[in-house]
Amino acid sequence: MDLVVLADEEGNSVSIRVLGQHPRWSAGLTAKIVIETPFVNGCIDLALSASKLEAWGHALDRLAAGEDIAWMEMSRGPSVFIQLTGERKCPEVVVEDESGSMVTVRIPIDLPEGWIEDHRERLGDLVASRKPIPSA
Template identity: 60%
Template sequence: MPDDITPLDLILLADEEGNTVRVTALGRYPGQADMLTAEIVVETPFVRGRLDLALWGSRLEQWGRVLDRLEAGEDAGWMTVESGPSLSVRLRGERDCPEVVVEDVTTSMVTVVVPVDLPDDWIARHRERLATLSAAWAPE
């Protein structure tokens, strides 16, 4: 994935209420051909936040496994056993819709829970996003 391409969203969980959680691959990580720079962005009418993130092949594979669990009806977390930020999806949140939990226990020590009313085909769309990003990016 050349550094000068348009950023690609790996995750885009958004609803009509203005609640959004997005993970965007921005380009190659400087000096690391097998890594991508990325960011997690949370935007709601109440809260906005952004975290830097690095992505590599095993993290993309792990996201694919998270999608498998979510499709099976299980809550699932991504990057939960690593240092740095993590993202979890609870399929049945307190407001009768899925909740996305973004945690940054390492740096800011902040946790944000975002209810997001997702369309029925959101998992299929995220599989397409994962395939697009995986095809666009390959270690040099």
């Protein structure tokens, strides 16, 4: 299931694909952040906990209020930042892997109308399909 799909007609996208139960952590989910652009492609593994999913819901609320967000910034592993008006006057998604590869990728994405509500539904569908995941 794709928890996050931020994509435009130019071929730029950032997705978070939930792959299932984490094999070594019963309280978590295993996922990947996938970046695809005409210039650069990449992916990085990600572990999701109930608290990270809850934080994503709060981030969507802040985005709907017109605020930029930093998601998973204080945790181990990659961070995702969404700037509603980036350097190119359109939204930008920044994926940063400071603790691992030390690589940062900035992707301008012309997001379609209704993208925040779509992501609220994705989050709700994921939460509804799962057994309760203890906070970590």
